[in-house]
Amino acid sequence: MRHGSVFLPNIAEVAPHVLQAMARQPISNRSTEFHAIFATIQAGLRGVFRTVRPIYIATESGTGMMEAAIRCAPRGRIMSLVSGAFGERFVRIANACDRRVDRHVLPPGDAPAPEVVRGLLASASYSALTVVHSETSTGALADIRAIAEVAREAGVMTIVDSVSGIGGACLEFDAWGLDCVVSASQKALGLPPGLAFAVTSERFLAAAAKTEGRGVYLDLVAFDEHARNHETPTTPCVPLFFALEEQVAEFRREGMEARWARHEAMRQTMESWVAKTGSLLNMELGILAKRGMRSPTVTVVTLPTGVSADRLLSGIAARGFLVGTGYGALGESTIRVGHMGSHTVRELERCLGAVREALDDTRESVSSR
Ligand SMILES: *Cc1c(COP(=O)(O)O)cnc(C)c1O
Secondary structure, eight states: OTTTTTEEEEOOOOHHHHHTTTTTOOTTTTSSHHHOOOOOOOHHHHHTTTTOOOOOOESHHHHHHHHHHHHHHHEEEEEESSSSHHHHHHHHHHTTTTOOOOEEOTTTTTOOOHHHHHHHHSSSEEEEEEEEETTTTTEEEEHHHHHHHHHHHHTEEEEEOTTTTTTTSSSOOTTTOEEEEEETTTTTTOHHHHHHHEOOOHHHHHHHHTOOOOTTTOOOOHHHHTTTOOSSSSSHHHHHHHHHHHHHHHHHHOOOHHHHHHHHHHHHHHHHHHHHHHHHHTOOOOSSSSOBOOSSSSSEEEOOOOHHHHHHHHHHHTTOOEEEEOOOOGTEEEEEEEEETTTHHHHHHHHHHHHHHHHHHHHHHHHHH
């Protein structure tokens, strides 16, 4: 695939030099060479998560760390804010792990209002709250800072899924007083899939040590103990550590503020493109997420009735770009554009040029029927 052509919401385009870093003999994860790489990665990721806490790195997908967060969450009842499929995933995990969980479901495209969260947390005694930062199924962005403040006032720990947020959307672990944030390699961090990340507050970790049923592979207390020695509890995917070492150098080169600004500019490009293209083609195009609640890394574009998302996506692919299908039931009526990783506004505009042409084609085939 040509570089600058992958705009999927679930797999980021990976820079060629990052891919190349993986093509070498893996080293022992108990060697001093590995310890040095681990330390470099820690320093780099602390800047990304904006924390002085260690970053736990596991070989698994993002769902693995979501399950780790639930398994290690303080004893007691959990409140889950569900703004889409990934919010619902926390509920599924909590149920499967025999945790008591209540859920608050929002309409697609909406994000939780802090005032509503305040009421929810006052309605019963909760120990933890789960919330998705950038809900990749709808493109909605939650105000994590305000929600965490409400939770802290209620004495509830905040667990955040920032799998498609971190690396593209601003998140400040320490300054916002978060308790557990999980992410994964293959979205806004611009790496291949296979690594998941977690950061916990000291109080979350202390509570986790008293939570039963943490298991072995997903035990964040064990990750913390090993991180002190610059290691992971078990053998990690070493080639992905090579890639990550390369990528943290890139984060440092660009700077997080510049990275967030670049993603915010892509979000704005999506907004103005939808408005402009809708009127140009005389088509009802829209954005699923409410104004002011839109993710800088993924945009869900709503299509007019009569335009087949499948046909549109193949038209886009024929022009050399990969754009994502809508999630689940939204698959018929939406497409998802992932504008994350190393993409720029210029690359996104090229992709959107192809989307416009493909849209024009579907319109011709609609009217000629
Ligand atoms: C991709 C994603 C996940 C995790 O998916 P995995 O396939 O397990 O990596 C979780 N939450 C969100 C918001 C995501 O976008």
